[in-house]
Amino acid sequence: MMPAMEGYWNQLRRTRVWKSVFRSGTGTSNLHRSQVVQQSIFLHLLAVKVRKRAISFRVTWYLGTLSTATFAILVITGIPLMLYYHPSAPQAYADMKDLQFVVTAGVFLRNLHRWSAHAMVLLVFAHMFKVFYRGAYRTPREFNWVVGVILLTLTLFLSYTGYLLPWDQLAFWAITVGSNLLSAVPLVGEKVRFLMLGGHTVNANALLRFYVLHCVILPAVAVMFLAIHFWRIRKDGGIHTGELKAAVKEDIPHA
Amino acid sequence: MPEPPRFIATLDSNSRRTPVRIAFLTRRTSPQVKVADDDVVMTWPNGMFRALVAIELLVIALIWLSVLWDAPLEALADPMQTPNPAKAPWYFLGLQELLHYFPPIVAGVLIPGLVVMALVVVPYFNINVEAEGVWTKNRQMRLRVFVVTLFAMIALLLAFKVYAVLAPTLLIGAAMLAAARPHPNRRFAIWLASKPLSYWIVTWFLITASVLTIIGTFFRGPGWAWVWPWEL
Amino acid sequence: MRKFLIKLRQTLFGDSARAFGTLGIVMLLSMAVVPLRDQLREWSPYQNQYLKMIGGRADAVSLRRRFESGIHQIYNPKLGVVDRCTTCHTGMQEASLRNVSLQPLNAHPPIPHRLQDFGCVICHRGQGAATSVEEAHHSSRASEQPMLPARYVESSCGQCHLDRSPGTPSLNTGRNLLASYGCVRCHVVTLPDGAKITPTDDPPELTHIAEKTTREWVYGWLKSPQSYSATATMPNYQFKDDELRDISAFLVPQSPTPASAPPLAPAPPDAATLQAGASLYGESFCASCHAVQNAAGLMVGGNVGPELTRIGMKAKPAWLAKWIGNPKVYDPGTEMPHYRFDEKQIALITGFLGSKTDSDWMSGIHLDAPTNQQIARGKQLVSASGCTSCHVIDGLPKSENFAPELTVVGSLPLVKALFKPGMDHSLPAYIEAKIREPRSLGPGLKMPQFSLSPAQVQALTTALLAQTDRARTLPPSMRVAGVYPTPYEPAGEAGRLMRDLNCFTCHAINGHGGDMAPDLTWEGTSVQRVWLFKFMKNPNTLRPALIRRMPKFNLDDHEANVITDYLMTVYQTPAFDRDETVTHADKAEAENGRQLFYSKYACQSCHIVDPKQDKGYIGPTLTAVGSRMNAAWIFHWLKGPAALRARTLEPNWSMSDTDARELTAFLVAQKGQSAKMGNKP
Structure with a gap:
């Protein structure tokens, strides 16, 4: 069965249509494999070759990849959710009820979005600590570390702005508690809070602002920084795999 | 009279000429290789498939999480009623x-x-x-x-x-x-x-x-x- | 086996491409669970059950044609209603399924509203948007209240209905009780139309309490008001004995005792005087307003004034005499009329009332002279208990909003309610417990214990549950307006007299006043002046079946003339002229009238014209109607009684003009001899 399927597969890949889409062709040579990466708009941010150690689980735990994956899930589930959602109080809450009780698979969509959001925050934090512990922030990767810190704060803001959107008690008071912290900032705190909420309290204006931030501004900024982040991985010499044991030993004092 | 340098290093922005990289060794240092480079493999398919497997595992986990546990949804937001305790995310x-x-x-x-x-x-x-x-x-x-x-x-x-x-x-x-x-x-x-x-x-x-x-x-x-x- | 497993693992996960493919299939299968889960929602078995049930019925075809599978909803944006209850309660609107007793498939019982106009949760509460049994009925994770127990469902009517609709007896009673038990003196209750419920009880001012009663009585009364008077609306504050001692110490001496020494208490009356007092009490129809508990423990008498079973324990004889002489001196706002009793009559009644005592009650109360410390503590207690919400007390300001406002208590979030262990965790249960046993819900609660029957508690709960947020946000066009009494004050000297006599406690004018006695709105058109003057001087009963009649107020000629003139001039109908000539009252006409009276209309079944043969005891006696009423009134009354008095028992005969004229001629001829008819000369 297997060889037959492989035959069909190769036949498909030889067709003119396939070739017009995927220019890499059918071969399994390194050239062809390089072309797969080079000629894809999505993959060309990556290098054609990677260190063998860099793709092992031990080095990265794939935390960066998985963070990106959760971001993708969030975009994919977020767009259909936008179709059912009105950023106005209290209609937003009624929309949650409709998702829960009427919309086909609505509850699943919302669950997946919410759990993925929590997973993303968790994975991004884990990614940061993992990067730190294997020393991957050192020269020449300093700036990419900074980009990572920016992405971490963007992740937190994305999650935080999304938290308000269901307009239930949990959302309202979580945002109230969080935004009250801003007031403690000297001089500008109150003003920044007013700017963020569009008022002195969490209200319909805040809901609209958070909606726009959550669905347009922050994702757009995040995508931009993600692109920089990926690009810099490659430009800074690929995934940092740490020094060889022998090299480390030289630094051990009094040994 | 010092010996004239055997070559002159310049910066050139002529794009038609292939740049040549030169290492300058100053005194009291010697060239050494700290880390021997690892073996490399092709990103496609070796790297990509590993990544995809990891992503699939994540998606499967999240799907089952979403099927089995509903996201919380409490009562309609009411500024007059502070839940105790009011917790941030x-x-x-x-x-x-x-x-x-x-x-x-x-x-x-x-x-x-x-x-x-x-x-x-x-x-x-x-x-x-x-x-x-x-x-x-x-x-x-x-x-x-x-x-x-x-x-x-x-x-x-x-x-x-x-x-x-x-x-x-x-x-x-x-x-x-x-x-x-x-x-x-x-x-x-x-x-x-x-x-x-x-x-x-x-x-x-x-x-x-x-x-x-x-x-x-x-x-x-x-x-x-x-x-x-x-x-x- | 082991080899096979190794091979399997090799096939499925041998390299990352294989693992990718295998996991991809697992992923797709997992995703397939999602729409499957959607198919298995709670409502779908109910719809299948419904289809199965109607399948066996004669009207299966039409029922099936009206049925659509999937989620049903009643949507009314004006009311903010999105009710999906009919998804499971499928047959709700099928009148032919009313005899089905199988929930949730049966039809709704008939109600005066269309389900599509109102949805379900406006009346029943619960979470209309939900499509799962638990969330729709118990609404445990939403701000909506859980479903209302059926016995309180009238409360939902009260969100729109501010009229006293006959369909909502419990709600109406509850709203009356809020006013008559003084609930609204401490709690503000604003109805959905913005009108505050105003109290209808009349708690006495305590500024002259020392003149009226003793410190021992105050102690005994506060200890248990209902032990003194079973009908007392005053709640029991459950004060401790030392608190009672201090409160009475503060209340009684703080009011000024009368400057002049009170007249000596009359000597205890002998049996004959007591008997005379009792009959004067009866003749003056005191019992129309005041009740007395008889030996069997039953209340005999009206509930307008306070119960008098133990009045002798409470009122000092001197005060009682002064009060009966003219109550308006002591309390200008009292509903008690100013009987013009002479000294002797006052002494008789005072003696009779003074004899109404109870040797058991108050027997254990002995109070020493109060210390300043006790008085100070008493003042503090009076102030902290909110006594001044109801009573005027010297030296203390009236307390405003002593208790929480209850305007939206029907939407109170459960987190703000108190529950004792074992109690149903719902708003109706909380409100009910709060009314029934307010102090049982926790320490430090101030609300006193009221004496209410279970039906009254349910009525009050119903009335309070109607005070919802929704009631205030519904479109005003939906509201059925309430009828509120507007102040009515007749002018001039007659007005002063009518206030003095409190005519409107019993009589009504244009909807103002009580319903204990006939409506006087068109009295001036109805009766003749001479008769009215005589009636004022010496009222007698017009209805043979009634013993009760207007009390005799002992008016002098001047007073009787003033009132008579006012009634004759002001209370006239604009519909016709009372002096209009409707009949020439000749013999022939009167004779035809007699025929009509006795045969065609058989008036004698309710009225008496000839006391010897007629046996009509329902309507007024007509033996002397010719000297009492105006011909024009009789004529128009016969033509259409309901137009002249809305709720009369007199049937509408649709009488021809000729018949009416001939009957009028017969009736005006009945001049009678009033002396013969009255039960007192």
Whole structure:
């Protein structure tokens, strides 16, 4: 069965249509494999070759990849959710009820979005600590570390702005508690809070602002920084795999 | 009369000429290869498929999580009714827990501001970049500074009764003192001694933040009073 | 086996491409669970059950045609209603399924509203948007209240209905009780139309309490008001004995005792005087307003004034005499009329009332002279208990909003309610418990214990549950307006007299006043002046079946003339002229009228014209109607009684003009002899 399927597969890949889409062709040579990466708009941010150690689980735990994956899930589930959602109080809450009780698979969509959001925050934090512990922030990767810190704060803001959107008690008071912290900032705190909420309290204006931030501004900024982040991985010499044991030993004092 | 140089290095922006890279060796250094490069493999398919498998596992986990557990949805937002306790999203509960001990200006502004600042400057500190064990040089001097700092922190935390932070601080402090023993011989001791200052600080931060977040999430009830998770 | 497993693992996960493919299939299968889960929702078995049930019925075809599978909803944006209850309660609107007793498939019982106009949760509460049984009925994770127990469902009517609709007896009673038990003196209750419920009880001012009663009585009364008077609406504050001592110490001496020494208490009356007092009490129809508990423990008498079973324990004889002489001196707002009794009559009644005592009650109360410390503590207790919400007390300001406002208590979130262990965790249960046993819900609660029957508690709960947020946000066009009494004050000297006599406690004018006695709106058109003057001087009964009649107020000629003139001039109908000539009252007409009276209309079944043969005891006696009423009134009354008095028992005969004229001629001829008819000369 297997060889037959492989035959069909190769036949498909030889067709003119396939070739017009995927220019890499059918071969399994390194050239062809390089072309797969080079000629894809999505993959060309990556290098054609990677260190063998860099793709092992031990080095990265794939935390960066998985963070990106959760971001993708969030975009994919977020767009259909936008179709059912009105950023106005209290209609937003009624929309949650409709998702829960009427919309086909609505509850699943919302669950997946919410759990993925929590997973993303968790994975991004884990990614940061993992990067730190294997020393991957050192020269020449300093700036990419900074980009990572920016992405971490963007992740937190994305999650935080999304938290308000269901307009239930949990959302309202979580945002109230969080935004009250801003007031403690000297001089500008109150003003920044007013700017963020569009008022002195969490209200319909805040809901609209958070909606726009959550669905347009922050994702757009995040995508931009993600692109920089990926690009810099490659430009800074690929995934940092740490020094060889022998090299480390030289630094051990009094040994 | 000095011997004229055998070649002249220039900067050229003529794009038609292939640039040549030259290594300049100054005196008292010799070329050495610190790390032998690893084997390399093709990104496609070796790297890509591994990544895709990881992503698939994640998606499967999230799908089942979503099928089995519904996202919380409480009553309609009502500004007149404050739930007790009103909790921020979980990743801010560490901060909210700190608010319980310190004034808002410290817990809400100073500490998170310092953390973000510290994260940004991490790669720009030589001490980090060199990755030396913290006690390698100037041991006596550093030990003195460290003990003073540690006691100051302990006093501060005791003064504000922040036992949730005190415990990780004592733990890390003890570990660092253990690492400071001269002439480590066992493997573990050698490993401890090799850890730079930044390692200790980040580990302390990781443990403290985790403890605070867990306490804020699971151990805080009405009036931010201590409760056990099964009482919530 | 082991080999096979190794091979399997090799095939499925041998390299990362294989693992990718295998996991991809697992992923797709997992995703397939999602629409499957959607198919298995709770409502779908109910719809299948419904289809199965109607399948066996004669009207299966039409029922099936009206049925659509999937989620049903009643949507009314104007009311903010999105009710999906009909998804499971499928047959709700099928009148032919009313006899089905199988929930949730049966039809709704008939109600005066269309389900599509109102949805379900406006009346029943619960979470209309939900499509799962638990969330729709118990609404445990939403702000909507859980479903209302059926016995309180009238409360939902009260969100729109501010009229006293006959369909909502419990709600109406509850709203009356809120006013008559003084609930609204401490709690503000604003109805959905913005009108505050105003109290209808009349708690006495305590500024002259020392003149009226003793410190021992105050102690005994506060200890248990209902032990003194079973009908007392005053709640029991459950004071401790030392608190009672201090409160009475503060209340009684703080009011000024009369400057002049009170007249000596009359000597205890002998049996004959007591008997005379009792009959004067009866003749003056005191019992129309005041009740007395008889030996069997039953209340005999009206409930307008306070119960008098133990009045002798309470009122000092001197005060009682002064009060009966003219109550308006002591309390200008009292509903008690100013009987013009002479000294002797006052003494008789005072003696009779003074004899109404109870040797058991108050027997154990002995109070020493109060200390200043006790008085100070008493004042503090009076102030902290909110006594001044109802009573005027010297030296203490009236307390405003002493208790929480209850305007939206029907939407109170459960987190703000108190529950004792074992109690149903619902708003109706909380409100009910709060009314029934207010102090049982926790320590430090101030609300006193009221004496209410279970039906009254349910009525009050119903009335309070109607005070919802929704009631205030419904479109005003939906509201059925309430009828509120507007103040009515007749002018001039006659007005003063009518206030003095409190005519409107019993009589009504244009909807103002009580319903104990005939409506006087068109009295001036109805009766003749001479008769009215005589009636004022010496009222007698017009209805043979009634013993009760207007009390004799002992008016002098001047007073009787003033009132008579006012009634004759002001209370006239604009519909016709009372002096209009409707009949020439000749013999022939009167004779035809007699025929009509006795045969065609058989008036004698309710009225008496000839006391010897007629046996009509329902309507007024007509023996002297010719000297009492105006011909024009009789004529128009016969033509259409309901137009002249809305709720009369007189049937509408649709009488021809000729018949009416001939009957009028017969009736005006009945001049009678009033002396013969009255039960007192």
